[in-house]
Amino acid sequence: MAAHKSPRVDPLTLEVVDLIGTVVARYHEEYEEAAAEHALTGAQARLLSLLSLEPLPMRRLARKLKCEPSNVTGIVDRLESRGLVERRPDPADRRVKLAAATEEGRRVARGLRESLHFARAPLAALPEEDRVRLRDLLRRMLPEELEEE
Numbered sequence: 001m002a003a004h005k006s007p008r009v010d011p012l013t014l015e016v017v018d019l020i021g022t023v024v025a026r027y028h029e030e031y032e033e034a035a036a037e038h039a040l041t042g043a044q045a046r047l048l049s050l051l052s053l054e055p056l057p058m059r060r061l062a063r064k065l066k067c068e069p070s071n072v073t074g075i076v077d078r079l080e081s082r083g084l085v086e087r088r089p090d091p092a093d094r095r096v097k098l099a100a101a102t103e104e105g106r107r108v109a110r111g112l113r114e115s116l117h118f119a120r121a122p123l124a125a126l127p128e129e130d131r132v133r134l135r136d137l138l139r140r141m142l143p144e145e146l147e148e149e
Contacts (some may be wrong), residue, residue: 025116034115038108043067045112047075048084048101052109055100057090072099084108 028042034044043065050056050064058076060144062069076099079085090096101109123131 017122027116030116030118034112038112040108040112043071044075044079045109047072047099048079048105049109049112051085051099051101052106055088055098057096057098061099061121078103 031045032042035042039047040048046065047061050061055062058069058072061076062072065072076085077089082086083102085099086102087097088100090098123134126134
């Protein structure tokens with residue numbers, strides 16, 4: 001059986017991967033802190049943020065959060081008990097339940113987004129052309145995830 005050799009990775013690629021990892025770690029750390037300020041877990045905050053954009057079926061939420069649908073049910077139950085989320089029938093298929101942020105849930109989600117500061121100032125300092133280029137490069141790295149949207 002032939003041994004599979006990994007392609008040699010150049011130092012620039014390794015540096016970029018390390019930088020992305022650092023940005024992701026800082027984002028998650030700040031996101032968890034922001035969630036805690038609103039008495040939410042990170043998973044609850046992520047779900048609420050998704051629902052603040054549009055109502056979604058439970059299965060689609062599970063795919064977006066990369067977890068089991070039964071876990072999403074528990075998260076939605078806890079958010080619903082706090083008045084941040086509600087379940088409603090899907091107008092296109094009444095057998096499907098949509099989870100939707102309430103007005104209070106959208107307010108909390110807005111507060112979460114506004115409290116994430118670490119990248120905002122450095123990004124805002126970049127010229128728009130650089131921010132567009134960075135966005136486009138990141139999109140090229142994530143084509144499968146963007147197709148699900």
